[in-house]
Amino acid sequence: MRKGINAIVERRIYAESMGRCMNPKCQAELFKESGDIMEKAHIIPYCKTVDNSFENLIILCPNCHTNFDKNNAFSTDEVKEWKKIRADEFKRFFSKEYDNFEDLKSKVVPLLLENRAIFENYYLQNKRQLWDSVEGRVLSNNSIIREVLKQNTKLIQKHSVKEFSNLEIVKRFLLHIDEFENTRLSNEKVRGALFPTEINSLFGIEPLEDRFLPSVESIECLIEALQNKGEFETIVLGEDKPYICIKKNNGSEKIYLNDTPRLRQMYYDNNCFRSTDIRFESLNYALKYIKARGLKFDFLDIKNLKVVMVNDVKIVFVYKYCLSKVELLQLAPEEKCVILNLHNWNGKSCISQEAYELAEEMKVRLLTMDEFYGYINSIRN
Template sequence: MARPKTKEDIQRRLYAESMGRCMNPNCRKELFVDGGDIIERAHIIPFCDTKDNSFENLIILCPNCHTDFDKNFAFSSDEVKGWKQNRKDEFEKIFGEKYKTFNELKIAVFPLLLENKTIYEEYYLNDQKELWNKFENKILINNEKLKKLLENNFNLFQSHESKAFSNLEIVRIFLTHIDEFKATRLDKEKSRYILFPKEINSMFGIEPIEGSFLPSVESLEILISKLNNESKVINISIGNDKPYIEFADGERIFLNDTPRLRQLYYEYGCFRSAKVRLESLNFALKYIVSRGLGFEFLNYNNLREILVNKVKIIFVYEYCLSKMALINLSPEIDSIVVNLHNWNGKSCISMEANNFSKILGVTLLTMDDFYGYISKM
């Protein structure tokens, strides 16, 4: 009678357990080589004696160690059984670390996520079925490492009471995907891959996604200020379809890459309530550019004040700009103050504020007025 095939879910657990190396602690040979793997499954207690094809009675070895165990009797069953516990302890020690910062965690997570993405795109999406079948095991192994790393560092992720605004919730979805990926193997792999939350790649800087702008300009200003203190930012591009922050190392973080930016805000303690909305400010700056004009920020730490043709323009976002709000703003003489909150035309600026602006020597504009003013410039 032929030996029954090891169940698929047990095979996948074994691959994940191995960490991609022979489980003999004195060998630890890399099991993935160019073009495939050299993984072999060995029964700890011979199948002919027990008919035991369980996870507990199986271990992953390289071909040489498998031969030494089965045919050369170089190791006892008790010794080999101990290798499973040794590998578990080793795994816990290496990937069970609690990091102090998200950036430290990112250094450990980034290469694993990137390798998974590369394997999926190169082999599955390119119809390389034979290679996909082999290197899918590498994803299983990487996923086991990722799961341990993430579970031990939940505290480093931005969270929110609403799951739609929570990076921690994205991590939880990803962990569910890892468990499901290990437990099953469907013919239609792509339908399963839909469960993979692409936001996880955004969060760790693998690949940006196009989300919505986080509303607060003030939060962005604080982030830029703190990054500048670390000499990390060299350029800020706003007033276009894909605004971004450019780092000294060449990395760009797009301002609509929501999970990535949300994580940075959390890491640097930048979350502030929105007084000026980023989407509205970006739209106004885009309009200036569309009319063939340039603008410059007076200070990257204050994106609400710009110069256009040597004229200072200050952007606010008020339901109705009041005299008191204008006093608190204290605009310089000859400045232009634009209310981005264009809810009801002229009524967005109170009569008191308009009268007081003449005393201050400044000009107040609704968005409709702003369009005409910029066009004339």
């Protein structure tokens, strides 16, 4: 009785083929809409060796398989050489290290999009027979994506805390790819490592609604970096889904500021991670309130989101546990401006008595968040 081929060996020969017949003069596509046409061939006949090793197996199209096995069109040495040729091609193709994330993205995104289209059009539509016939294309694309990502992990943002790391998302994706291959021949195909949707965010395919990254300073740095590259258009704040608009392929693209994996990657690519002085969510909330009262705000400097003009009043945002006299002096505010402490931990105690006294001398107005609501309503009227 013939022994079955080990699943790991089978996975290796599928990946080795890259979805094409291993005959260099053929290279026929092995995944057709009508079905998977790849065939496993023994280089030295199984009946002579009982050898199901990776070295003795090769993936061929039906025509080349017939020509090899029955027509003796190719010698054993020729077919062995095909494996070497494909291995060299595989190495050249996948060992490339890209210079930046955008170049990596240009390679990975078309494959992710093709997989997504196949999944949505066949699997989600319960077209099981058609899905089985095109699942091989997903496997082939995945094998390419896996090797490309493994060679370019240095381009992916990483963090010691897994929750904050795009590299951890990529690792989960690679685990999903491995499990997808391992269960291909299983009747039930029970899979635990599901496709991480954060991958679509990371590669700019579909935004993910996640929490805001805290640092306003990082956003300001990113704006400056995008301006220097001629890519920045505008930033829209005071919305449930604030975003930066950038120039992209002769058009515009929105980068939502709660699309966390993508924004993390942009910070990483542009060296824009900065410590948090003002928390973005608190700033955006205050700007939302201004808009909700029918008022407009304008930034005096787009690279400084901490200062806005509202009805000819300059409002300066700070985020201090308790705004002190020294911190107020360091701000050096202009007369008649308003300073709002977004850190609303304990009402008026968010601002020290000494700071209130100094503000009176400097002719500036200090507000807690509780006072801010009434103040905005007063200038609206």
